[in-house]
Amino acid sequence: MADTTDDLSTPLGQNSAPKRRLRLPVTLPQAAGFLLGSILVVFLGFVFFNHDPLGGEPVARVAIQQTSVSDDKPAAVRSAPKQPDSAAAVAAQSATGQKTITIIDGSSGSRQDVVVSGPESNTADAGSPAAATGVGQHLLEKSRYGMIPVVAADGLKPFKAYAMGTEADRAKAAKTPVVAIVVSGLGVGATKTTDAIMKLPSAVTLAFTPYGSDPGKMVEQAHAQRHEVLLQVPMEPYDYPDNDPGPQTLLTTLGAEQNIDRLHWQLSRFQGYVGLTNFMGARFVTAATVMQPFIREAAGRGLGYLDDGTAPTSVAGQLAERQAMPFAKADLTIDAVPTSVEIDKALARLEELAMKRGTAVGMTSALPVSIDRIGAWIKGLESRGVMLVPLTTAMLKSKSN
Known part of the structure; x- marks a missing residue:
């Protein structure tokens, strides 16, 4: 009988069969290389065999029928x-x-x-209110930031094209005391912007900052309600940068070329405005060296300018006159003290100025109390012999006087 060896007496590891390890047909680096190569082959095939000259850019197709438009x-x-x-x-x-x-x-x-x-x-008529509710492509040119206003080849200016007053209104205004109301700071808060657009008469002018998420859409709504529109240009205040108007602010420390470049960014934010007005800017509007290139650029693009009146030594009026630019200066801020009593007093002063001088311009924010009191005041304005007009009508009357 054959000898048998007790497993317990066998030295460890000497009588055990070696275990077989599972081996993959390819290594992990080889698999990764194959996968990346496959992706590259598919991409190159798509590029060479898919005829798409636009490279996947969004495309809008419009069926155009020949007309005499x-x-x-x-x-x-x-x-x-x-x-x-x-x-x-x-x-x-x-x-x-x-x-x-x-x-x-x-x-x-x-x-x-x-x-x-x-x-x-x-x-x-291209300059009529009916035509002015839209943005004419002949009144735009391309900049590095997008489309910005320009005087058309036939001489039509945005100031006239987007003015909402009619010739009949301007003829009446020439013989009647007039008041223009400008609501500023719009485009950032949707609720207050909508309230100003919908609750105030169309003769009230609306000023939008360039910082809204979709200012163009709100400006379209304003046009649909027959409001004239201004673009508020952020400018350097005295306490800058502690008080910062926002990105692309025009600064007294920048050269003319840099400020004009920033202005172009602001001009491209939306379209359809008759002119510009300052957003803050008490320091900037008093410095002729930086205001002169700004006014020249705005005038050359066929725009008007409204000084908000908060800087007594502003040079905007003098510079605008040299450029034969439509100009107005606000006489007072209606809701400087935002209470019903003080707003009513300010509106009464504005009305007195109109009766005395023939033209008066007031600025206000879109606070609910401001919109409420202005709306109530406007209802009886015409019966007291004063006419509410868009800003362009007030500008033209002041210029003719």
Whole structure:
């Protein structure tokens, strides 16, 4: 009988069969390289065999039918309800020959309906309020930041194109004491901006800062309600930078070229404004060396300028006169003390100034109490022999005087 060895007496590790290890057909580096190579092959195939010259950029396709639409008439632009499709669409043609095109912003997804005039509406005056509700492409030029206003080839200026007063209103204003009200600081708070747009008469002018999330949409709403619009330009106050108006503020420490570049950024934030006004800027508006290039640039682009009146030594008026630029200076801030009693007193003073001088301009914020008291005051204004007018009408009357 064969000898058997007790497993317990066998030295450890000498009588045990070696274990077989599982070996992969490829190593991990090889697998990763194969995967990356496959992705590269697929991408190159897509690039070479997919004919897309735009490289995947957002595309809007518009079906255009040949009509006798005049190129020098600004299209009427209004807010549109959100559509489910992702390309621009042409709506049914109206009886007057107008067509509505839905335009989609590829970067933000926002949508607009653009009403394009047909043959029967070609006779509209480009400077009339009906045409001024939209933004004319002939009044824009491209900058490094986007489209900014410019005088059209035929000499039409944004100041005139977007003015809401009619010739009949201006003729009446020439013989009547007038008051212009400008509501400032709009575009940042949606609620107060909407209240100013919807609750105040169309003759009230609205000033928007460049800092809203979607200022263009709010300006469109203002145009739809027949309000004139200003762009508030952030400028350096005396206590800057402790009191900072915001990004791209015009500064006295910058050269003319740098400030104009910042101005172009501000001008590109939205379109359809008749002119500019200062946002803060008590130091900037008193320094002729920096204000002169600013006024020259704004005047050259066909814009007016409103001085908010908070800096007694502002040089804006003198510089605007040299440029033959439409100009006005606010006589007082209506809600400097934001109580009903003080606002009513300020409105009474504004009315007295209009009766005495023929023209008066007041600025206000969009506080609920301000909108409420101004609205109540306006209702009886005409019966007292004073006319509420858009800012451009007041500017033109002051210039003629």
